[in-house]
Amino acid sequence: MARYDGNEVFDVLVVGAGIAGCESALAAAESGARVGLASAGETFSGSSFFPGTWGLGLVGPASEKDEGGFVETILEVGRGMALPGLVRALVRGVAPAVARLEERGVELRGAARPEERDFIPCFDRKRRSWHGLERASYRTATEAALRRAGVTALPRHELLDIVEKDGCVRGALFARGDCPTYVAAGAVVLATGGFGGLFSRTLTMPDVLGTTAAVALRHGARLINVEFIQIMPGLVEPVRGVVFNERTFRYARVEGLDAPDAAELLDERGGHGPFTASLPDRAVDFAIAAAGPHGAAVAYDLPETLPEFMQTYFDWFEGAFGRRPDAGLRIAPYAHASNGGILVDERGWTGVPGLFACGEATGGMHGADRIGGLSSANGLVFGWAAGRAAAQSVEKGQAPFHAQEAGGRREDLLALRRAMDEHCLLGRTAEGLGTMARLLDGLDEKNARAASPRLANATLSARALVTAMLARTESRGAHHRADFPDEDPAQARPLVVRLGADGRPVAEPLA
């Protein structure tokens, strides 16, 4: 792909080069736009290219007839937090997205033994259409397509701000290393992934910074469902930051879980990767969290023949780390994918002229819990839709506009991330969230003197999360409040976060 020469003016600037950003860039270019694809990491980065797994499961309705039932199930699993219009658009969009991938030459893995119960997606009750999206094949085919479409790559560009003039998007301000760079564009698509980077114990990639929600808020966009961050058991031994295969829970013993019904709880827990406050098997995650950051020991009693899903994980694990998982593991809760994010419509429009968003950076198509395999689907479906809509929104060939420069320093982020692990993963309380809010006040005060846009984006994004977590005084799906352990039917509405007149986030139920 062509590299940015510092002078080009783009019609559409896509920020984020995971699957959502790549799809968006391709769709915009195929609609005739001149497209830049910027990313904090390399081109082809983010959770989409997390090396600690074989690839991504991609789920859709089993057939056209299954679409209505699938929509109902997503809404039910979302426990009142998903928006029906976005859910319908997601479900309808999966089959065309799969067809586009196949046409591009992406090889999709099928299930050899689809009848096995492990092919029922997390939180779902029946089998759907399942494809395995392998990183290497997606990358090879998509890189060639982006090159043919003339998309320009801007790797290692961290978004600091969007530049607006007279109510129109005119480009974006980035840090390249510590050097500020302005890139001109008529529309911006945020495809920057979830909030993993605001935590230190996270199962996402280091370039998934979690900071662009602040940029979107400052320019008038709103967030939805940001308190629902998936919390997932991951390994701390023999290696850190590797996904634990939850399907193996049914053959496992977990340190600290000594309830009389432990075997049934573990069997149920094997049906979904992320924690949910809404099922009795939350006791398994509480036992893991109680073991602290050094993790709970897991031991296995395995059958002679492993189901296909587990065998794939065991083979991959042995190849990657030179030992089998049943030689002993320790696991702890990690921040994982975000179910919420920037509020968009079916075309990925944020409601702010020229500003679009897609993929894990957005919310509303998932609820309090998300069916497994729908995050990759989200990136493919809404990435494409946002790219097309952004291309259609711009007046092509506008003149460049030169913005003021702004510096950026990476400081204090570690303290923020560690405190987020402590107060904003499992067992949130008013007291802990209050402590987190005070820590953010302190960082903002310090930053008022040092003026680092990076830190300002991180503190505002974190504050948006803390505001929603404080406002939801119940436990529902991925959101667990230790001081409000039950679901409250009166709170069965999504929370939307906007920026108040004082520049602080405000959370209120969706009107």
Ligand SMILES: Cc1cc2nc3c(=O)[nH]c(=O)nc-3n(C[C@H](O)[C@H](O)[C@H](O)COP(=O)(O)OP(=O)(O)OC[C@H]3O[C@@H](n4cnc5c(N)ncnc54)[C@H](O)[C@@H]3O)c2cc1C
């Ligand atoms: C280990 C693991 C396993 C998973 N398994 C599955 C699965 O089986 N099925 C499924 O559906 N989902 C799964 N998910 C979730 C899924 O991978 C993600 O939700 C999806 O890939 C997100 O794609 P995205 O393009 O929206 O964001 P990402 O792939 O995270 O890409 C984000 C991009 O934004 C860039 N970026 C971030 N911040 C900035 C900034 N400030 N400035 C500029 N660029 C920025 C990054 O560099 C990156 O290029 C898994 C996630 C992980 C981590």
